[in-house]
Amino acid sequence: MWKWLIPLSVVPVIALLAYGFRVNPRDIPSPLVGRPAAPFALRTFDGAPVMLESLRGRVVVLNFWASWCSPACYDEAPTLERSWRSYRGRGVALVGIAIQDKHEASQKFISDFSLSFPNAPDPDGKVSVDYGVYGVPETFFIDRTGRIRLKHAGPISDELFRTEVEKLLGEPALDPSVDSQEKGG
């Protein structure tokens, strides 16, 4: 029995290493998925106010980006603009939040990609910490009841945007008055 003890004691160590090497340490699950999205009130680069509260009842896509985030943010910027143009008429709100970035550099990024959806800086980082952001780009899909349904780290694809937004659009809003307003409007 004793002669097997040392070889057997190696098995759990190898199993632990095998598990550890297969897991991506950068893939950190967000505890916020399924929970209400943190409210925020920011001012866009154009000076317009943007508040999550005012988007209640709509599917909201929140994208955290930075002009220094290359190439990932540069890769996804055209996708976001394209998706916004496709879905803006269907009750979807897309808000970009520039984090840890210089004002002028962010504005140049917006201009270079002709981004027409609202983009706002997060000067003190409070919104990014409220959403548990640890890198850019990160995108949050918020359903019509105000819950975070998906957090995607890395550049977003047309397909992922479409799939997730279509799924959330197919779900009823909690507040029936919002539905009737949208149908009426």
Add this chain to the structure above:
Amino acid sequence: MSHRWVVRILVVAVVAGGGLGAQSATADAAQDRPPAAGTVNADAVREVAAQLRCVVCQNLSVADSPSEMANQMRGIIRDRLAAGEPPEQVVQYFVDKYGEWILLAPRGRGLNLMVWAAPVVAVLAGLIAVGVLLRRWTRPRPAPRAGGIDPVLRERIRRELESEP
């Protein structure tokens, strides 16, 4: 004259002592109260920041990282402490947003207990293994019994001994 000076010195000492005592009592009372807005000291911020992982760094705490993100996180810690939140609540705020991953030292409960217990278990297992081996190596070996020798070999040795001149 000298008597007067002694009295004066004693009075000054008593007044100064009373003042220090009052200051000490004030400091004790201040420790029990949450800090007023804008009066958070750097040590209090550092104490919380040292418990948190800098989210954009490799193995650096929020207290030690020079990154912009860590700087913003220190600002949030300062604001929350200034608003009267106890340090544990500030740490919990970050845990709520990032999960326990944000803590540099995992909490000693649930599966995390393995992280704390594994080194102790490993050291104990090592000590036991060393003890068992030392006992085995230092155990006196029993002398070979006479009856244990092969009779054929014994007979051969006897014959060889007898045949020697």
